Amino acid sequence: MSTEARSPIVVRTIVWAIMAVVLVIYVVPIFWMYSSSMRTNGEIILNPIGLPTRIDFTNFIDAWQMANMGRHFIISIVITLSSTLLVVGSASLAAYGFSRLNFAGRKSLYAFFLLGLILPVQSFLVGLFVLFRSVGLLNSLWAVILPTSAIALPLAVLLIKNYFDSLPSSIEESAEIDGASTFTIYHSIILPIATPIIATVTTFTIINVWNEFMIPFVMIQTTELRPLTTSLYVFSTRHSANYALRLAALAVIASPMFVVYILLQRQIQRGITAGAIKG
Amino acid sequence: MTRRNNRHILYVVPALLIYGLVMIFPIGFTFFFSLWEWERFTPLAFGTLEHFTRLGTDPVLGRSFLNNFLYIAYTIVLEGFAGLVLAGMARRMQRSLxxxxxxxxxxxxxxIVIGTLWRQIYATTGGLLNAVIGIVGAEPVVWLGPPLTMLSVSVVSGWTFAGYFMTIFYASMARIPQSIMDSSVIDGAGPWRTFFQIEVPLVKNIVVIVLVIITTGGFKAFDLFQILLRRDPLNSGIVLPTHLIRTFFENQDIGYGSALSVLLTMVVVAILLVINTVGKRVTGEIDEY
Incomplete structure (x- = not known):
């Protein structure tokens, strides 16, 4: 139940007008991206504000083919799925260990994990690059999967552990009396109850890894192995004079994100803001 | 809590391996590398402090710091304050969803989508923004060049993150009890006073968190600078993260690149420690309302 700030009608009207102006600032760039994608490059240069004169998908098809997007889509999907599986799998196991079990060094290891929440990516990027270079992992998908997973892990462990901590210990007591092993309790009792927090962790991991730019920018120089983000960077450098083609490529990438956002808006908002509200 | 059993440590081992080997171990590497002399990827001699003394004389580093502070100042307004005000206005609408x-x-x-789109909006040929200001007869402006570079990049940051911070502020303000809001109206406080003297102070701890995110985020920001400005030959928009990446990956200067990483890490951790100490004092007394 949310509270509200009751205000007189004059205030409401002014607020509504300002919000409408802000809305325009948000909608116009996106609208322009789609409308310009249906114009020719010459039309855009001549008059950037004009509207398309016809429904024309040529630029979208050209961008898809010339940027070899099908391939880079699949690479991004492989990277994102692998990272998400690694994060959700290992973080839920670790959170279970930290929250419900007891072993030597439990508290200090957990504190060691939380350290990762404050470390910037740049603190380990140089060392990791040289390390990957010496073991031959540079220019492989692992060079993106592993660091994106490692970055997501501290917050994932923290959120899932906090959730496990809130569950009463009576949950596993009867199973223990029946002689169930800790792993049985983890996967058939604790994990199924934790679905909401697992969904949150999955959401922010998928979005962060899918959108990641700096790590593949540094780690993958092989054209065929680039995920969508950095392949688009190279593509738009190569076609820097063809505005219509470039905007169409952006529209192709943005569209599925908008569809997913419209379908799963609440889940996505909860997932992305979870990091900030951790306290 | 079950009985102590040290075999249970196995549950945390997979996560510990990924996190330790990929994140913590390479940090040690980076610190170690900064004390070596290098010939591209070959370490030559250990025990030099030349990379750290170079930090003091690097003119591009001075420029990067200045730009970083400017970016943080701009984004505190364009992301944080804008988010706060948007949340306040959304609370005064009947349907804000x-x-x-x-x-x-x-x-x-x-x-990459946001950066490339806005690079196109700011472009001098075929750019939307110059076309729009042209309607009222204004001359075309070079948005992504001095002296506007940092402001233009910050505007894109604001466009991207203001709504995120709005969501965080809105969610925390929604927990303010209705009785407090009502009594403010009965006391005759206008919307302006109600917002800044009642609602904002009640979410002071969230304000501190948002300031932490924006300040440390300012020293980590790489994507938008790289995508909007590309090579940026004049260094008009160079910041610590782009300076670091260029030193390390384009000039392949591992020693100095590592020293810059160490510096960046120190700066971020120092800010967190300072704000954490000061922030606790600020938010300490308002945890319950």
Whole structure:
């Protein structure tokens, strides 16, 4: 139940007008991206504000083919799925260990994990690059999967552990009396109850890894192995004079994100803001 | 809590391996590398402090710091304050859900889409912004060049993150009890006073968290600078993260690149420690309302 700030009608009207102006600032760039994608490059240069004169998908098809997007889509999907599986799998196991079990060094290891929440990516990027270079992992998908997973892990462990901590210990007591092993309790009792927090962790991991730019920018120089983000960077450098083609490529990438956002808006908002509200 | 059993440590081992080997171990590497002399990827001699003395004389580093501070100052206004005000206005609307959903949307887009789109909007030929100001007869402006570079990049940051911070502020303000809001109206406080003297102070701890995110985020920001400005030959928009990446990956200067990483890490951790100490004092007394 949310509270509200009751205000007189004059205030409401002014607020509504300002919000409408802000809305325009948000909608116009996106609208322009789609409308310009249906114009020719010459039309855009001549008059950037004009509207398309016809429904024309040529630029979208050209961008898809010339940027070899099908391939880079699949690479991004492989990277994102692998990272998400690694994060959700290992973080839920670790959170279970930290929250419900007891072993030597439990508290200090957990504190060691939380350290990762404050470390910037740049603190380990140089060392990791040289390390990957010496073991031959540079220019492989692992060079993106592993660091994106490692970055997501501290917050994932923290959120899932906090959730496990809130569950009463009576949950596993009867199973223990029946002689169930800790792993049985983890996967058939604790994990199924934790679905909401697992969904949150999955959401922010998928979005962060899918959108990641700096790590593949540094780690993958092989054209065929680039995920969508950095392949688009190279593509738009190569076609820097063809505005219509470039905007169409952006529209192709943005569209599925908008569809997913419209379908799963609440889940996505909860997932992305979870990091900030951790306290 | 079950009985102590040290075999249970196995549960945390997979996560510990990924996190330790990929994140913590390479940090040690980076610190270690900064004390070596290098010939591209070959370490030559250990025990030099030349990379750290170079930090004091690097003119590009001075420029990067200045730009970083400018960016943080701009984004505190364009992301944080804008988010706060948007949250306050959304609370004064009967139906704000649609507005809030749209303002939040940019953050789900990859930075490559946002950066490339805005690079096109700012462009001197075929750019939307110059065409729009041209309607009222204004001359075309070079948005992504001095002296506007940092402001233009910050505006894109604001466009991307203001809705995110709005969502965070809105969610925390929604927990303010209705009785407090009502009594403010009965006391005759106008919307302006109610917002800044009642609602904002009641979410002071969230304000501190948002300031932490924006300040440390300012020293980590790489994507938008790289995508909007590309090579940026004049260094008009160079910041610590782009300076670091250029030193390390384009000039392949591992020693100095590592020293810059160490510096960046120190700066971020120092800010967190300072704000954490000061922030606790600020938010300490208002945890319950």
């Amino acid at each position: 649609g507005f809030r959903a749209v303002f939040f949307a940019p953050i789900i887009l990859p930075s």
